[in-house]
Amino acid sequence: MGKHKNSVQNSIIVEFMENNPDIAKGYTKRDKALVNALWQELSNSLNSAGPPQKDANGWKKVWTEWKSEIRKKLGGLSKTEPIEISAKVHSHNIIANSILAICC
Template sequence: MLQFMEQHPGLARGRLLGPAGRARANELWEEMATVLNSCGNGPMRPAHKWQKVWQDWKCNIKKKYIRIKAHRSATGSGSPLTSELNPLEERLIFFLTPEGVQGDANLVEAGPPPREEEIDRGDEVEVTEVPDPVDDEADYGGVEAEAVTRRGQGRKLVASFVGVEEKRLDLERRKLEVDERKLQVEERKLELEERKLEVKVKKQKSFERIVQLLESGLELLEEHLQK
């Protein structure tokens, strides 16, 4: 895969733009999928899956390289990390260059001078040269320090966001507790109303029973008087 990308740096760096460039990129992804699937000792994937594999691998190695450089800078090249780059990963990093690994939008992912770089301008495709990578440790150290600072700011932002979310959840929990108490009060009121209704029903039945007894007594009295 890396060898194919080295042969087609425009595809690797996402510089095949415009209708003609996108068509060329699709052709190259299909060509790479055919090459990789024909190896016989690996998985079979469609072109879009191989594209995802390339993006994930490149991103993971970039992050690994940045961690290694940050560790060396923080420890003064002291204790090494247990996960160093293997030869294939070092080859990928050289292809991308430290500037590209750092992920600065103003810097170009460069590598060994490509055979040709396709840049789409409307319907015209022109060839341009890409400069050789320059490993300037002093400049990169500054970029690296800036990256560490950004990561620290990102952690603070995440912590702040988590704190706000915890407060919001706490308010929601308290609101639910208040609603539950209100519901309990309403249920008690309903129970009292039901009991009152039961008492009224019992009184009504008792009154009806008394009326029935009185009517029966009057009937008996009338019969007795008639005799």
């Protein structure tokens, strides 16, 4: 399977989603044509920083999978639980470093 996104594309998509939290969550009351136009604009920006290059639907899939992966790593906690998320992320980093130290 090919690479889903590069580091520049990561920054672009995160900035876009920070500016469009309704789109990031997948629940928007905006006009569908406007949302599709925004996704197309994002796709153009992402593709100009590529490879990889995808159409708007491909980038939507990348975003959905990335969110899902992060949620799995955080144990499914919601953003309304920032203290627990912070502790869990910090704990995960400590565990990962410990495993690397043991294995290497």
